[in-house]
Amino acid sequence: MLKVGIMGASGYAGEELLRILIKHPGVKITALAAKIDTTPIYKLYPWLKGMLDLECGDMKAEELAEKCDCVFLGLPHKVSMGFAPVFLKKGKKVIDLSADFRLRDVGVYEKWYVKHECPEYIKKAVYGLPELYRDEVKKADLIANPGCYPTSIILGCAPLLKERFVDTEYIVCDSKSGVSGAGRVPTQALMFTELQNSFRAYKANEHRHMPEIDQELSCVSGKKIEVNFTPHLVPMERGILSTIYLKLKKEISEKKALELYNDFYKNEYFVRVMGEGVYPDTKNVVRQNFCDIGVRVFPERSMAIVTTAIDNLVKGASGQAVQNMNIMYGLKENMGL
Ligand SMILES: NC(=O)c1ccc[n+]([C@@H]2O[C@H](COP(=O)([O-])OP(=O)(O)OC[C@H]3O[C@@H](n4cnc5c(N)ncnc54)[C@H](OP(=O)(O)O)[C@@H]3O)[C@@H](O)[C@H]2O)c1
Known part of the structure; x- marks a missing residue:
């Protein structure tokens, strides 16, 4: 044990x-x-x-x-x-x-x-996103477990970026997080009375997760990427929904894009690609280690809009950490999850 x-x-x-x-x-x-x-x-x-x-x-x-x-x-x-x-x-x-x-x-x-x-x-550290770095995680002594927003964005972009469908100059990420993402230390801005029934953006293109997103998307695409990223705080306990706008430089239909995502993640237990026209919903991933991904493509506008849902405390933090532990110790990857 x-x-x-x-x-x-x-x-x-x-x-x-x-x-x-x-x-x-x-x-x-x-x-x-x-x-x-x-x-x-x-x-x-x-x-x-x-x-x-x-x-x-x-x-x-x-x-x-x-x-x-x-x-x-x-x-x-x-x-x-x-x-x-x-x-x-x-x-x-x-x-x-x-x-x-x-x-x-x-x-x-x-x-x-x-x-x-x-x-x-x-x-010595391995970036612990198993869907991209599983072989390295197996041998690692030190895992840098990814941030919550980056997890939701990197998994959402990787297939289209890797296959070079995306204009890397134009990537817009718009993410909404539940309040537990800010940790347990109390501040006035996080009080119920300040948050309830309202919804706001913060730290547009200034959030500390930006360099992490840029680093990993640059690795996937082989080109330097600087995304535009605006996080939002929504009055719910947990969950992140990211909407990612990708300008396409090569044509692809929605059907083909879905095939691409399904193929890219075919061996990934914790990534679920939604069916045609289906948008992920945070309530379906809360307290679970899944990342749900919805893919829409608008060929006439050369745009793909990808939406992802994770639980910030599970796939965005502790669930992913346990997934990494399972891989490091040769346990079944979804054991306990
Ligand atoms: N919340 C999320 O959704 C999320 C997602 C991904 C990653 N993360 C990352 O995970 C880490 C923890 O986040 P959190 O949200 O759990 O924060 P948190 O609720 O503020 O908890 C921080 C923990 O660290 C302990 N701590 C602080 N300074 C310490 C010290 N000098 N020695 C020993 N313990 C110390 C605190 O102990 P006391 O209670 O005794 O102060 C508390 O247990 C952060 O780096 C955060 O960025 C969080």
């Missing part, structure tokens, strides 16, 4: 990891940590009462490492990079849910985030 630990167990991604891992037949949760004063985990999450007899608190990384084989870091960026090397040096595998190891160019990371404390580890 694989022994796993979670740092950041008191956060949203940490709670989702607990929800998945507690029922996972191949693992035993052996250690939990956060910044809070040490407390039984069932006091934080009453739904865990009688299911997990562990405490969660300010445990030293070295102590946590002694208790597990694989560590999930559900920590903010900057905090993760302080802990990952401790575990890696002790021969443990690390799945980091933050952005600290996602950007391969440290200069780009430092432009969008903070000074990197251990850039030498960026090279």
